[in-house]
Amino acid sequence: MTDTALASHLFDAAIALTPAGNAAPNDFHGATHPAWQNMVGPFGGITAATALNAVLQHPRLLGEPVSLTVNYAAATADGPFTATARPVRTNRSTQHWIVEITQPDAEGQPQVCTTATVFTALRRETFSATDMPMPAVPAPTDVARQPLPPGVAEWLHRYELRPVSGGIPMRWEGQASAHSQTRLWLRDDPPRALDFASLAAMSDIFFPRIWLRRARRVPVGTVSMTVYFHADGAMLAATGRGHLLGQAQAQAFHHGYFDQTGQLWNEAGQLLATTHQVVYFKE
Amino acid sequence: MTDTALASHLFDAAIALTPAGNAAPNDFHGATHPAWQNMVGPFGGITAATALNAVLQHPRLLGEPVSLTVNYAAATADGPFTATARPVRTNRSTQHWIVEITQPDAEGQPQVCTTATVFTALRRETFSATDMPMPAVPAPTDVARQPLPPGVAEWLHRYELRPVSGGIPMRWEGQASAHSQTRLWLRDDPPRALDFASLAAMSDIFFPRIWLRRARRVPVGTVSMTVYFHADGAMLAATGRGHLLGQAQAQAFHHGYFDQTGQLWNEAGQLLATTHQVVYFKE
Known part of the structure; x- marks a missing residue:
C-alpha cells in the first residue's frame, strides 16, 4: 500500500x-x-x-x-x-x-x-507482566470472517471481524445465552497500522452484551467508555497491521444499564489495552 | 446510633x-x-x-x-x-x-x-442479572480483622478490613505473588449506612496491586479511577451497614503503569459496583 x-x-x-x-x-x-x-x-x-x-x-x-x-x-x-x-x-x-x-x-x-x-x-521501562493472559484460540486465518447481512450499520464494513465464540445471535427471540462473553479477531479493513486512535476505536467494537445474553435486539446506547492503554507507541508500531484478539463480557445488568469489561491483545499475546463501558438498554 | x-x-x-x-x-x-x-x-x-x-x-x-x-x-x-x-x-x-x-x-x-x-x-426496572457472581468465601464474622501496624496512613483507621485472600505482604522484599488478586470484607468504622458517596470511596480501598505482585513497597499513585454503580438507592439502603466483599486484580503492568479491575458485592451477593483504575508505579 x-x-x-x-x-x-x-x-x-x-x-x-x-x-x-x-x-x-x-x-x-x-x-x-x-x-x-x-x-x-x-x-x-x-x-x-x-x-x-x-x-x-x-x-x-x-x-x-x-x-x-x-x-x-x-x-x-x-x-x-x-x-x-x-x-x-x-x-x-x-x-x-x-x-x-x-x-x-x-x-x-x-x-x-x-x-x-x-x-x-512520558513512560519509561519498568517491570512488566500480564495477569490476564490471552486465551487459547485458533489463529485468525483459521476463523471464518463474519458475513455482514444487508442493512447493518455502515461502520461495520470498516472492520474485518472473525468471531471465535459468543458471536451475535443468529436467531433473535431465540435461546438466550447463559453468559455474555465474546471473543473475536479484528482489524481495520483495509488494514491500517495500529495507533492510539484506532486502538481507542476498536475498544468499542463489541456488539451489546444484552443482545447476546437475551437474544433480543433491544435499543442500547453506550453512555461512558474507558480505555487504559498498556501499549506504548513502540508496541503499537510492532503490532502494525496484524489482527487483535478482543474479549468482552458483562458483569451486571440492572435497572436499565449494564457494564462491559474487555481486553485487546495482539497476535503475539501482548495485552495492548483494557476497556470498560456502561451501556443503557431498554426492554 | x-x-x-x-x-x-x-x-x-x-x-x-x-x-x-x-x-x-x-x-x-x-x-x-x-x-x-x-x-x-x-x-x-x-x-x-x-x-x-x-x-x-x-x-x-x-x-x-x-x-x-x-x-x-x-x-x-x-x-x-x-x-x-x-x-x-x-x-x-x-x-x-x-x-x-x-x-x-x-x-x-x-x-x-x-x-x-x-x-x-432516572432508572427503572428492567431485566437484571449478574454475570460475575460473588466468589464463595467465609462469612465476615469468620474472617479476622486486619491489625494495623503503627505508622500506617491515617485513613486506614476509618475502615474495618477483613482480608480473605491476597492480603498485603507480611514480608517486603519477600516472595513475590504469582497473581495480583485480593478479596476482603470491608465496611466503614464505625459502621455507616451505605450510599453512593461511600461506595465510591470504597472502590479505592485496595492496596496497590504491584505491592502484592512484587512484594515490594514501591511508590504508587492512582491517576484515574472509574466506578459503575449497578446498585440504585433502594439496593444501597437495603445493604445498610452490612459488610461488602471487595475483589480486585491487575490485568497488566507495563512501563510505569498498571490497571486494576474490581467488584464490590453486598453480603446478599448483589453486585453493587464494578470499578477500574490505572495506577502509576516507580521501580
Missing part, C-alpha cells in the same frame, strides 16, 4: 481535525463521516478516537495516552462539530486533559454532545 | 461541601480532613466521594449516579478547595457532569488538582 493510499484511509478521514487558529488554540474543527455511520449518529469508537485525536494534535501534548474516558452525552448530528481539548494540569512527566465536542443548536449556541478526559504521560 | 452520632461521622465530615452562593451556582467549598490523610494528600477514595458529592448536592441533579470517573491530576494540599460541578448536558432522563476541584496557587490562581465526569440517570 502506498503512502497516498494510507493517507486516504477512511479512518484517518473520519478523525481528521483542523486547528481553529491562534484565537482559540484549544479548538479543532471536524465533521461526521458517512462511512462511519451507526444506527443513530456515528460509531461510538470513531467519536472516542476523534476526542483522543484532539489531544494528540494539540501542540502542548506531553507524552503518550495512558487513559481515556469518553462520555456520550447526546447523539452527534450529521455535520460539523468542534472539539475543544484543554490541558487542565501539566506536571513534569504527566498531563491531564478535558475534551468537549460541541455542535451548534438551532440558535447557533454550542451544545455538548461528547465529553472526555485523557491522561498522557 | 443516634442521628447526632450519624451526623458527626468522619466520612460525612470529610466530604461536606458548602454552596458558594448564587453568584457561582456550580461552586462548592470544602476542605481536606486530617482523619482521611494518606501518605501524600488525602485518600483517593475520599476525593472521589467529594467530587461525586458536588454533583449530589447540586440543585439541578437529575436521577442517581450510574458512572463516575475521577482523574487525580495533582496531590491535594492540606486545606480548603473549591469543587465546581457543571451539568454540561441534561436530557429527558439522563445528565452528564464535569467536575473540577481546584486549590489556589501562591498567586491565588486556581489550579486543578482533580477532575471528574459523572453520569446520572
Whole structure:
C-alpha cells in the first residue's frame, strides 16, 4: 500500500481535525463521516478516537495516552462539530486533559454532545507482566470472517471481524445465552497500522452484551467508555497491521444499564489495552 | 446510633461541601480532613466521594449516579478547595457532569488538582442479572480483622478490613505473588449506612496491586479511577451497614503503569459496583 493510499484511509478521514487558529488554540474543527455511520449518529469508537485525536494534535501534548474516558452525552448530528481539548494540569512527566465536542443548536449556541478526559504521560521501562493472559484460540486465518447481512450499520464494513465464540445471535427471540462473553479477531479493513486512535476505536467494537445474553435486539446506547492503554507507541508500531484478539463480557445488568469489561491483545499475546463501558438498554 | 452520632461521622465530615452562593451556582467549598490523610494528600477514595458529592448536592441533579470517573491530576494540599460541578448536558432522563476541584496557587490562581465526569440517570426496572457472581468465601464474622501496624496512613483507621485472600505482604522484599488478586470484607468504622458517596470511596480501598505482585513497597499513585454503580438507592439502603466483599486484580503492568479491575458485592451477593483504575508505579 502506498503512502497516498494510507493517507486516504477512511479512518484517518473520519478523525481528521483542523486547528481553529491562534484565537482559540484549544479548538479543532471536524465533521461526521458517512462511512462511519451507526444506527443513530456515528460509531461510538470513531467519536472516542476523534476526542483522543484532539489531544494528540494539540501542540502542548506531553507524552503518550495512558487513559481515556469518553462520555456520550447526546447523539452527534450529521455535520460539523468542534472539539475543544484543554490541558487542565501539566506536571513534569504527566498531563491531564478535558475534551468537549460541541455542535451548534438551532440558535447557533454550542451544545455538548461528547465529553472526555485523557491522561498522557512520558513512560519509561519498568517491570512488566500480564495477569490476564490471552486465551487459547485458533489463529485468525483459521476463523471464518463474519458475513455482514444487508442493512447493518455502515461502520461495520470498516472492520474485518472473525468471531471465535459468543458471536451475535443468529436467531433473535431465540435461546438466550447463559453468559455474555465474546471473543473475536479484528482489524481495520483495509488494514491500517495500529495507533492510539484506532486502538481507542476498536475498544468499542463489541456488539451489546444484552443482545447476546437475551437474544433480543433491544435499543442500547453506550453512555461512558474507558480505555487504559498498556501499549506504548513502540508496541503499537510492532503490532502494525496484524489482527487483535478482543474479549468482552458483562458483569451486571440492572435497572436499565449494564457494564462491559474487555481486553485487546495482539497476535503475539501482548495485552495492548483494557476497556470498560456502561451501556443503557431498554426492554 | 443516634442521628447526632450519624451526623458527626468522619466520612460525612470529610466530604461536606458548602454552596458558594448564587453568584457561582456550580461552586462548592470544602476542605481536606486530617482523619482521611494518606501518605501524600488525602485518600483517593475520599476525593472521589467529594467530587461525586458536588454533583449530589447540586440543585439541578437529575436521577442517581450510574458512572463516575475521577482523574487525580495533582496531590491535594492540606486545606480548603473549591469543587465546581457543571451539568454540561441534561436530557429527558439522563445528565452528564464535569467536575473540577481546584486549590489556589501562591498567586491565588486556581489550579486543578482533580477532575471528574459523572453520569446520572432516572432508572427503572428492567431485566437484571449478574454475570460475575460473588466468589464463595467465609462469612465476615469468620474472617479476622486486619491489625494495623503503627505508622500506617491515617485513613486506614476509618475502615474495618477483613482480608480473605491476597492480603498485603507480611514480608517486603519477600516472595513475590504469582497473581495480583485480593478479596476482603470491608465496611466503614464505625459502621455507616451505605450510599453512593461511600461506595465510591470504597472502590479505592485496595492496596496497590504491584505491592502484592512484587512484594515490594514501591511508590504508587492512582491517576484515574472509574466506578459503575449497578446498585440504585433502594439496593444501597437495603445493604445498610452490612459488610461488602471487595475483589480486585491487575490485568497488566507495563512501563510505569498498571490497571486494576474490581467488584464490590453486598453480603446478599448483589453486585453493587464494578470499578477500574490505572495506577502509576516507580521501580
